[in-house]
Amino acid sequence: MQQTIVSTEYADIYLCNSRSPEPCGMVIFGASGDLAHRKLLPALYRLFQDNLLPSQFFIVGAARTEMSHDAFRENVKESLQKFLSPDIYKTPDCENFAKKIYYFPLEYNDPTGYSKLSDFLQNTIEHEQITGGNLVFYLAVPPPVYPDVLQNLGSRGLSKRKNSEEGWRRVIIEKPFGNDLKSAQELTKIARQSFEENQIYRIDHYLGKETVQNILTFRFANTIFEPIWNRNYIDNVQISALETLGVEGRGGYYEQAGALRDMFQNHMLQLLSLVAMEPPAAFNADCIRDEKAKLFRSIRPFPADNLSDFVVRGQYDGGKINGVDSIPYRKEKGVSPDSVTETFAAARFLVDNWRWQGVPFYLRSGKRMAGALTEISIEFKQVPHLFIKSAVSQDLKPNILTFRIQPDEGISLTFEAKRPGPEMCMGQVKMEFLYKSVFGGKISDAYEILLLDCMLGDSTLYNREDGVELCWSLITPMIEKWKTEKPAAFPNYKSGTFGPVESEKLLERDGRKWIVS
Numbered sequence: 001m002q003q004t005i006v007s008t009e010y011a012d013i014y015l016c017n018s019r020s021p022e023p024c025g026m027v028i029f030g031a032s033g034d035l036a037h038r039k040l041l042p043a044l045y046r047l048f049q050d051n052l053l054p055s056q057f058f059i060v061g062a063a064r065t066e067m068s069h070d071a072f073r074e075n076v077k078e079s080l081q082k083f084l085s086p087d088i089y090k091t092p093d094c095e096n097f098a099k100k101i102y103y104f105p106l107e108y109n110d111p112t113g114y115s116k117l118s119d120f121l122q123n124t125i126e127h128e129q130i131t132g133g134n135l136v137f138y139l140a141v142p143p144p145v146y147p148d149v150l151q152n153l154g155s156r157g158l159s160k161r162k163n164s165e166e167g168w169r170r171v172i173i174e175k176p177f178g179n180d181l182k183s184a185q186e187l188t189k190i191a192r193q194s195f196e197e198n199q200i201y202r203i204d205h206y207l208g209k210e211t212v213q214n215i216l217t218f219r220f221a222n223t224i225f226e227p228i229w230n231r232n233y234i235d236n237v238q239i240s241a242l243e244t245l246g247v248e249g250r251g252g253y254y255e256q257a258g259a260l261r262d263m264f265q266n267h268m269l270q271l272l273s274l275v276a277m278e279p280p281a282a283f284n285a286d287c288i289r290d291e292k293a294k295l296f297r298s299i300r301p302f303p304a305d306n307l308s309d310f311v312v313r314g315q316y317d318g319g320k321i322n323g324v325d326s327i328p329y330r331k332e333k334g335v336s337p338d339s340v341t342e343t344f345a346a347a348r349f350l351v352d353n354w355r356w357q358g359v360p361f362y363l364r365s366g367k368r369m370a371g372a373l374t375e376i377s378i379e380f381k382q383v384p385h386l387f388i389k390s391a392v393s394q395d396l397k398p399n400i401l402t403f404r405i406q407p408d409e410g411i412s413l414t415f416e417a418k419r420p421g422p423e424m425c426m427g428q429v430k431m432e433f434l435y436k437s438v439f440g441g442k443i444s445d446a447y448e449i450l451l452l453d454c455m456l457g458d459s460t461l462y463n464r465e466d467g468v469e470l471c472w473s474l475i476t477p478m479i480e481k482w483k484t485e486k487p488a489a490f491p492n493y494k495s496g497t498f499g500p501v502e503s504e505k506l507l508e509r510d511g512r513k514w515i516v517s
């Protein structure tokens with residue numbers, strides 16, 4: 001049995017790079033939606049509480065419903081109470097935060113609404129909250145609405161400064177950025193009619209997760225790992241993003257997406273790129289995104305004629321999650337009773353470069369799994385020769401380095417150790433660093449980090465045009481192929497399991513198994 005033997009200590013002195021944003025405002029389109037209330041407004045509130053927002057700051061919620069400023073403020077307070085803490089409501093912090101909030105009703109496709117918004121921003125708010133005209137626009141609307149908002153921001157003069165006195169303008173575009181290569185290219189074209197590339201922030205919330213950011217620190221701010229970070233020492237890499245949740249009322253969206261679009265094109269490939277990329281020349285947006293793009297270009301395209309050797313798809317049936325009955329995907333609201341949308345995908349990626357030739361990267365992501373966890377496991381090669389072979393009855397287990405992205409965020413390394421006693425007995429032990437025990441309870445939510453970065457004009461953790469398109473060019477052929485080849489037997493896995501049996505076979509074929517820490 002494996003035992004955890006070491007906990008990690010840390011020095012109080014951090015190498016910090018602290019920055020604070022200039023005064024600015026944020027206009028959230030889709031202000032009555034789930035994303036705004038569940039994620040964006042709570043993230044802004046926590047930044048406000050931690051004094052990380054600029055001294056002069058405001059939020060304008062824009063959506064179609066007619067509502068007064070006060071009614072919207074009340075909605076926001078209720079959401080903070082619901083999604084952050086029941087004790088927040090009516091606290092001084094909450095009341096002060098609410099004073100920074102305004103509401104503006106508009107139809108997303110009506111240009112005159114944007115002219116009125118522009119007028120409201122310049123002539124009403126700017127007198128109360130002096131921000132020099134600096135503005136972030138957040139597109140938290142459904143993707144089909146993106147073109148309307150982008151075009152109207154451009155045509156009504158909101159996207160660019162007219163003179164040097166006017167402040168900067170940035171736009172955050174939520175995922176999914178397109179639903180295949182062609183639509184992503186078209187969306188970029190539309191966005192570029194109103195904004196320059198350096199004003200466009202394509203968000204992938206995984207990049208804002210502390211544990212994800214730490215991958216680069218781990219690799220490039222320590223000496224000992226990089227020399228072994230290659231095909232000479234690493235046998236395979238596994239990335240799992242497993243959820244116990246189903247589609248949670250998002251059946252309508254998910255039917256058009258599926259696991260490949262929803263998780264692989266973005267989150268999963270981003271994780272792969274951070275594990276596999278070369279060291280960037282500098283820690284800045286373009287150097288990092290250049291390296292990621294280079295890596296994406298090195299990923300071998302999947303062969304269309306034997307896709308099933310590389311990719312597996314699944315759809316959940318009913319079953320039990322934590323002892324509670326759950327329904328099949330096909331019975332979820334907004335889902336067709338004969339849907340062929342995949343709620344699980346597993347794939348073997350190969351990277352054609354000197355560092356990774358021959359090292360498979362196995363990726364899997366699924367809904368309604370037996371457990372919720374996101375982790376990256378690096379499995380090292382077996383020792384070339386065991387000096388005490390006679391003392392062990394079976395092969396030693398390889399070293400495994402695991403990045404636990406969530407929950408129980410941390411990093412662990414397994415290795416063999418001699419057990420105390422007169423005999424030569426060995427067993428696998430685990431050395432573990434847990435964020436919670438080392439840094440205390442609070443880990444910033446990804447949206448806090450990403451919203452702050454955008455206000456600071458730092459796009460390092462956002463995706464660039466080429467990166468998004470390269471990922472789509474890897475995923476789109478699979479999506480196309482699956483459209484023409486219907487799956488034989490959906491649903492093909494029970495809720496509360498680790499996906500279809502084909503997922504296990506994908507690795508068994510290579511003499512390997514999925515690792516679960």
Ligand code: BG6
Nearest residue numbers: 175205243245262263267374406
């Ligand atoms: C979103 C997907 O981007 O990421 C969801 O649309 C998924 O389907 C979610 O559940 C997972 O994010 P997290 O942060 O909970 O791992």
